[in-house]
Amino acid sequence: MSSKYLKIHPSDNVLVALTDLKAGEKIGSNGTSFSLVEDVPAKHKFVEKAMAPDEEIIMYGVLVGKALKPIAAGGSIGTHNVKHKSSAFAGKSKTFTWQAPDVSRWKNRTFQGFHRKDGQVGTANYWIVLPLVFCENRNVNVIRHAFEEALGFSKPDAYKDYVQDLVKLYQEGKTDAIATYNFKGNNTNGRSKVFNNIDGIKFLTHEGGCGGTRQDSEALCALLAGYIHNPNVAGATVLSLGCQNAQVDILKEKLNKLNPNLSKPLIVLEQQKEGTEQELLAQAIRQTFLALAEVNKQERKPAPLSKLVVGLECGGSDGFSGISANPAIGHTSDLIAALGGSSVLSEFPELCGVEQELLNRCESEKIANRFADLMRAYSKAAEAVGSGFDMNPSPGNIKDGLITDAMKSAGAAKKGGTSPITDVLDYTEYVTKPGLNLLCTPGNDVESTTALAGSGCNVMLFTTGLGTPTGNPISPVVKLSSNTKLAQKMPDIIDIDCGPVIAGEKTIEQMGEDILEFIIDIASGTKKTKATQLGQDDFIPWKRGVSL
Structure with missing residues (x-):
């Protein structure tokens, strides 16, 4: 080469x-x-x-x-x-065989995780507070303000300190000094944590739950149920207004479908029943505090790597993504599959043009047909609103060499490696099978990562060529750069540099193995991703048919 x-x-x-x-x-x-x-x-x-x-x-x-x-x-x-031009696709047309990679080196490896009674294992231990409707966002934020600093979960606010310094200069009449006064970074210590075995309290505000379509509210309830069920979540506080489309009964129905024997603590409060806002908030804070004290008793214990459920995502892709970072995590996905774990490839608009290859990798005709049906339905819905998969590449993608959706998709699909496809899931459906799963999500980074966590991913791999800070409230997001220049330019958001593949210094296989080792450290809590360190808690439910 x-x-x-x-x-x-x-x-x-x-x-x-x-x-x-x-x-x-x-x-x-x-x-x-x-x-x-x-x-x-x-x-x-x-x-x-x-x-x-x-x-x-x-x-x-x-x-x-x-x-x-x-x-x-x-x-x-x-x-x-x-x-843009892509190939047509039909059903599964070939018998697929796969030579699994040698995973003997990891056969007896474990990660230190949080074991749930339903058999899932978390890579983190979070409590979540969520509203069923946007009307409760303010109350959720009041709880956030009350809890985060007092319990030691808030981060030192160096930018607040920076503004205070600028105010002082202004008040002292030193306005000329403001233009050259440099930001000093984090120079203060936060409070010590009260609950050492809890990684944080996460607050999942959103703009849904009422108005829109009933289908949107149903999907929102299913998504939130997935977050509660996710192994990285120890329990949840749910605030409801009472009259909205996204009813408590719908949430409980979705939870029961995922796990009829849910044993996690679940606090549900409805403002129109509780009375005053003060009564609602006092109840929510008191009950949540007692639940936190209980789940703090949980500790990390060894778990086999088969308990990993790894989301595969890309965002801000460039012309190198499909030849370095994407195939590297594709090899990691193959290693996970060979070890009995699960991986999840999302972003259906970015599988346009490689459908036939993926159909042939499906373990059965039934699974293949489901993928074909979902792709056609999504494409048709996009076209019905005057769009189409061909409009997926962003200006940044095009500027850096990804000029058609089929070209972007051919590189993006490399994230799924070479293993058989064991299941195809629609939006909000939960992962239940080991091996490679396909999950119907839009190409929008945050809508897709939001969906991956809702479908059970306990860690994510996110490749980028241009740089994106995307994270998730409950599932650690490992950020991988396609090129070394990006890793050096934005070291605060990049965890792993896949540029050595471009430079010929590492093979795809070597890089994929390094990534697996990094995942084990993240899953064990011995390392934290840059997105976690930054508190990058992105959460956007998908309103179906609106975005690519």
Whole structure:
């Protein structure tokens, strides 16, 4: 492989620039050579032979677009000369066989987790406070304000200290000094934790629960039930107004479906029954405090790696994502599958064009047909509102080399590795099978990570090429950069640099193994992700059909 450019698959007719290339540079490919006709920035692609209008663009061995106009050999491709095009798909058409990777080195490994009575194991121990309707957001935030600092869960607010310093300068008449007064970072200590075995109290405010469609409220209740059921959650406080669409009975019905023998403490209070706001809040705070004292008795104990449920996500992707970070976590996913654990690949709009490959990897025709049906229904719903999967790539994606949805999808699907697909889940459905699961979510980062935690993921792997701070309230999100430049530029949000794959310093397999080791540390509580350290608790329920 050249250190300057890469042909990903033998049947590809485009190559990827691994570094900035200049016009006139000689390129060797398929026993022939040609010169670049223009500069090609790193992460972008160029064609190896002249292309006529409507000629197909092949990358990762699949159809990812078509030429809009003639492109000379050695010419760069972009939205100006290439348009999205993807292959059609039918049902499962091939028998799939898989050679599992050697996992003997991890067979007897464990992580230190929180064991739940239903057999799940948490990688963290959180209490959650959530409203069934947006009307209760204020009350949830009052509880947050009352609990976080007093119990030692709040972080030192260096920015508040910074503003106070600026105020002091202003009051002293030193306004000229304000323009050059530097931020000093965290320089104060927070309070010590009262409950040492609890990782935090998380507050899941949202804008749903009433208005909208009844289906939205049903889905919201199912999502919140999934969060309560998630093994990283020790118990929950639920605030209801009383008259909203998202009724307490619906939440309890969804919980009963997930676990009819739920043994976690669950506090449910309804404002229209309790009376005054003061009575509601006093009840919620008192009952929650007593429950926290009880769940604080839980301790981490050894658990097999088969208890890991790993979400696979990407956001702010670039032209390197599909050749470094994504296949690296794909190998991690294969290791997890071989160890009897579960992994979950989401973002259905970013599986456009690779459907047939995924259908053939499904363990049964029934599972394959469900995937095909969900993909078609989602695509149809997007088109009904004047959109489509082809509109998924963001301006940042396009700027950094992902110019069609099929191209983006072909790289994004690498997160799912090579293992058989054991189950296909619709939005809010919960993971019950080991191996690779597909979960129907939008491509929107936070809506997707929100869904992954609601479906039972106790840790997530999140690849990025451009940099995104996304986290989750209850499931630690490991952030992996596709390139070293990003890891060096934004070290406060990146946990693992996959750039050594691009540089040829590590193989995909070596990087995937390193990632598994990191997961074990995170799951055991001996390391914390950057998103957790920053308190990046992103939570956005999906209003179905609204976003890609």
